[in-house]
Amino acid sequence: MSKLIIFSAPSGAGKSTIVRHMLAQDLNLQFSISATSRQPRGEEQNGVEYFFLTPGEFKERIANGDFLEYEEVYPDKFYGTLKSEVDRILAEGKNVVFDIDCIGGLNVKRIYGDRALSIFVMPPSIQVLRERLEKRGTDSPEIIEGRLAKAEYEISFAPQFDLIVMNDDFDKAKEETYKAIKEFLEK
Numbered sequence: 516m517s518k519l520i521i522f523s524a525p526s527g528a529g530k531s532t533i534v535r536h537m538l539a540q541d542l543n544l545q546f547s548i549s550a551t552s553r554q555p556r557g558e559e560q561n562g563v564e565y566f567f568l569t570p571g572e573f574k575e576r577i578a579n580g581d582f583l584e585y586e587e588v589y590p591d592k593f594y595g596t597l598k599s600e601v602d603r604i605l606a607e608g609k610n611v612v613f614d615i616d617c618i619g620g621l622n623v624k625r626i627y628g629d630r631a632l633s634i635f636v637m638p639p640s641i642q643v644l645r646e647r648l649e650k651r652g653t654d655s656p657e658i659i660e661g662r663l664a665k666a667e668y669e670i671s672f673a674p675q676f677d678l679i680v681m682n683d684d685f686d687k688a689k690e691e692t693y694k695a696i697k698e699f700l701e702k
């Protein structure tokens with residue numbers, strides 16, 4: 516039976532980087548493309564990183580009951596997992612990968628129980644988070660401050676995840692994550 520792998524972390528911890536790497540491995544994984552009401556960032560394309568919706572469209576999808584879960588992750592910025600996306604991936608016999616915020620991640624874990632593995636990507640420190648976000652260069656100083664302000668709160672959810680991966684040395688984090696997913700999928 517196909518399974519679900521959830522990645523959550525504060526912004527800048529490196530979850531998208533780890534997810535990208537895992538998707539390229541022999542793990543039969545497919546990314547669940549979320550919907551968001553935020554603007555595309557950098558080279559992001561609609562239907563690739565996200566389905567970009569207007570705030571009105573997002574509210575309409577909530578009213579239609581289209582989301583498995585959704586959160587206002589940052590003020591006025593909504594993000595949600597579409598039921599149709601998860602159903603499509605599972606129907607294709609693939610394992611679903613989520614890159615979603617901590618509350619959303621724990622909600623998906625609650626829905627799918629033992630069929631899901633929840634992974635929290637831990638940054639070495641808040642200072643390192645700041646450096647990574649600044650170096651990434653995709654967000655304004657105001658947005659970076661907003662994301663850093665939420666980081667401690669998000670880290671407080673880490674003990675509720677099945678696994679915490681420290682993303683200091685990227686090679687070590689990749690290896691630990693790969694082994695954990697492989698073991699979980701073979702169970």
Ligand SMILES: Nc1ncnc2c1ncn2[C@@H]1O[C@H](COP(=O)(O)OP(=O)(O)OP(=O)(O)O)[C@@H](O)[C@H]1O
Nearest residue numbers: 525526527528529530531532647651682683684685
């Ligand atoms: N172990 C690492 N060491 C140094 N830099 C890293 C490491 N992991 C990721 N990075 C870099 O840190 C930046 C943030 O990583 P990434 O975009 O994957 O974070 P994220 O958790 O997905 O953030 P967001 O939630 O904002 O999308 C990227 O520029 C990435 O290349």
Ligand SMILES: Nc1nc2c(ncn2[C@@H]2O[C@H](COP(=O)(O)O)[C@@H](O)[C@H]2O)c(=O)[nH]1
Nearest residue numbers: 549550585586588594595596614615616619
């Ligand atoms: N609850 C959900 N959170 C989501 C979803 N998709 C992404 N996210 C999280 O939002 C923040 C910000 O993402 P960014 O792309 O603007 O940097 C990050 O923590 C994502 O993991 C979702 O469907 N539901």
